[in-house]
Amino acid sequence: MDKKYFIAEASEKDLDEIERIETESFSDAWSKESFVSLMMNPHSRILASFDGDRLTGYVCTMQIDGEAEILNIAVDSEYRKLGIGSMLLDSAIDSLDKEFGLTVYLEVRESNAPARALYRSRGFTETGIRRGYYIKPKENAVEMEKKVQ
Numbered sequence: 001m002d003k004k005y006f007i008a009e010a011s012e013k014d015l016d017e018i019e020r021i022e023t024e025s026f027s028d029a030w031s032k033e034s035f036v037s038l039m040m041n042p043h044s045r046i047l048a049s050f051d052g053d054r055l056t057g058y059v060c061t062m063q064i065d066g067e068a069e070i071l072n073i074a075v076d077s078e079y080r081k082l083g084i085g086s087m088l089l090d091s092a093i094d095s096l097d098k099e100f101g102l103t104v105y106l107e108v109r110e111s112n113a114p115a116r117a118l119y120r121s122r123g124f125t126e127t128g129i130r131r132g133y134y135i136k137p138k139e140n141a142v143e144m145e146k147k148v149q
């Protein structure tokens with residue numbers, strides 16, 4: 001990975017770019033206000049990846065009472081398949097408070113093969129299905145988790 005690629009905590013100045021990537025990435029995209037709420041929530045965090053000045057992706061996490069969740073992750077379509085999603089996911093997990101036996105959870109659309117492959121490649125295992133969990137379009141969620149030492 002080139003040195004000009006780096007990860008930093010996202011701030012308000014990043015919201016327009018986050019919204020752009022979110023909208024191009026998801027049929028049921030989150031609003032900008034959802035990201036603002038996460039930025040203000042002491043239990044959540046948004047990390048962003050950069051290519052110099054350009055924001056190339058982001059990941060959102062939530063950790064409450066020893067349980068952690070990956071809420072959202074997306075990479076700019078021009079920057080996919082370069083290892084940025086992996087870097088974001090690893091950084092998100094590194095940034096969590098490590099407690100004995102901490103498990104990180106996430107859900108992913110059943111049809112989202114790239115994301116399922118990314119999560120498997122970072123050590124997540126598929127543990128269940130939530131039928132009809134997603135809307136726009138309606139789809140099952142695959143539940144995944146990873147135990148963090």
Ligand SMILES: CC(C)(COP(=O)(O)OP(=O)(O)OC[C@H]1O[C@@H](n2cnc3c(N)ncnc32)[C@H](O)[C@@H]1OP(=O)(O)O)[C@@H](O)C(=O)NCCC(=O)NCCS
Nearest residue numbers: 025073074075080081082083084085086108114115117118
């Ligand atoms: C899922 C996503 C974040 C992956 O980001 P990325 O930067 O392209 O991922 P990486 O380059 O780090 O790829 C890591 C691994 O994921 C898997 N992967 C990524 N894209 C893939 C694709 N199009 N097809 C199959 N596997 C893929 C591969 O196993 C890959 O490892 P490899 O390159 O050694 O084969 C990106 O495709 C994206 O933003 N998708 C739209 C948003 C989304 O679906 N988010 C997930 C919501 S649950």
